[in-house]
Amino acid sequence: MTRTLVMNIEKLKMNKAIITLTRGGMELGLRLLKEYDDSVLYVNKRFDIKGERIRKINNGIMELTASIFGKYKHLIFIMATGIVVRAIAPHLNNKTKDPAVIVMDEKGRNVISLLSGHLGGANELALDIANKLNSNPVITTASDVNDTLAVDTLAMKLGYGIENYTDATKVTSHIVNGEKIGIISKNNLKIKLPDNFTILKDNKNLKKFKGIINITNEKKICKNRLDTVILRPRNIIIGIGCRRHKSKEEIIEAIMDSLNKINKSQLSIKHIATVDVKRNEKGIIAAADHLKVPLIIVDREQIRDVERNFETSDFVKSSIGVGAVAEPVAILSSNEGRLILKKTKYNGITIAIVEEGGA
Template identity: 30%
Template sequence: MNIVKPESVALFCLTPGGVQLAKRLSGLIPMTCFTSQSLLEPGFTAFHGTLSHTVAEVFNDYSALIFVCATGLTVRVIAPLIKDKFSDPAVVVIDDCGHHAISLLSGHMGGANALTGYIAGLIGATPVVTTATDVNQLAAVDILAQQLNATMTDFRQTVKKLNQLLVCGGRVGLYWDQTSLASIKMRWPEEYCDTRGLVLVADLDDLPELDALLYVSLRDSVPEVPVPVYKLVPRCVVAGIGCKRDTPPSTVANLLSRQLAGLHIDPLALRAIGSVAIKRDEPALRHLANQCCVPFEIFSVAALAPAAARFPVSEFVKRIVGIGSVSQPVAWLMSNGRLVGDTLRTQGVTITLGVSC
């Protein structure tokens, strides 16, 4: 999922007017500005040959590309490079005089719609956004997922189906499963989420008339209700893991699955795994992070020591690592103290889960 970051923006301009506009924008947003050799000014980078060649070289190096030129030219330049909206950078086009800012590519997942609005506000341009949910003033399921750092099974097709249903006047319910966070007394950040057009459901036993239900939950199951249910799973569960050296990767993976299942947590909820610095190159942990497509976060003994004082001491672990436990203090730091369930200890592996939302 590609989210625009200010430090990862490239701008391409082809005319003296475009250069002046680029200078205005670069003073407001950190960016790399490209232009032709003949228009080069201090702080700008020259094209590597042609515009098309330059864009092809850097297309995947930035999270957002801004073109100060004609929309048609931009389309021809980027057409051979486009893959899908989940990996393409945001692309915004601005006319030479700065009258219009157009969201051209990756409006939702890439953040082009938001960037377009922001740029328009900076330079006094009219923002042009054409995605159907936006122009109909409706929430988009992919934006809601982005706001919650969430995912779902068959994400692309499900998002397409639900957004289309919303645009066509369908009634899509939204239910926040607060009980899945009850053990740590947390709530979903409902007030920060765009829910326009969604039917908010307070009681699953008293459903209004719906065509589908969007169920926000960490649980590994969905409720039995008389409408199709699509579960949106926030990625907020973290796992602190300690293990003996050269533990088989399959052992750690199976035990993590067992720990999640024991707490009825959907595996899609996993946001990251973590361990102590001495385990930074442990094959089983690196393999697990790759398998689950999550970051592997490591912590120094010094960083873990204050949290480790909260938990029982293993003399063996203390002798090897320098602190009396690993999985619990790691999970404590990763979740800001919001641990869930008991620590699993078996086969030379310890796993502690936490929730970081």
């Protein structure tokens, strides 16, 4: 099947900024520049050096940091930690948005994961740099020091979303203290879990646990009195067909109503799918962007091969050449998914929902 992924152009930018001040730092930065193709190197304007991925620092570290803090996923500073702390402090938001920040001395002896160790990937990057340079990685997050698994790290490894980060912090505190944690999940977790984790079938018999990790795409779940965090597997696919010029707001409202009908969370949406003739439909593109999910485009020739399996419309077929859109695009763009909401009409918008794997 031919698919086109509509991407945010921001994702095509360089991911890593290496920032240096001294000549020794510049030499180390050049080594890192060769190691990471998605990096750019910022150097002191006094140095006579040029290159496609080399930038000059013209107005000082404070000004540079302000201009690039939200531009790159990873910031690698080769300088004193105190300078870096002062430079990034005014721009800190929260760990779901802040970039990974790495600090290194100009000899490359120590690689410090300073900010966004888990979600931002600073811990992983620090370990990778240290391995490449034969350096000492400095990781201070409690779960890593105690060789266990924080909630945000678990979610990242599984590719799941976190419903509430405050809840995640509460459960992680139980994890790092070695207390028993229960995981309620219908999905097969293909990663090694710490010894204090136990897989549970349901929300019963929880007396021996201090925290619960509930992995589900269901919007409403049974509550318990323990500290609980909900992880959202991204296994819901929204198939959309619509008339021309339907607005973003109308499409989002239709999606939300459809999810509510089957008690599914919007955080579990993996992607939105539609037919190739709708690849430039502004409302669909804007809805996908608003929900922060990819938009998958399915060719009509692929739909023709399977449309006999779906309820078709003569009007739709006369208009675009195929008799069904929402259901087949959702199925075709999934990984052996099953239809959990048949096509549902909303004033010129048709929604169908497919689920991959378990809930």
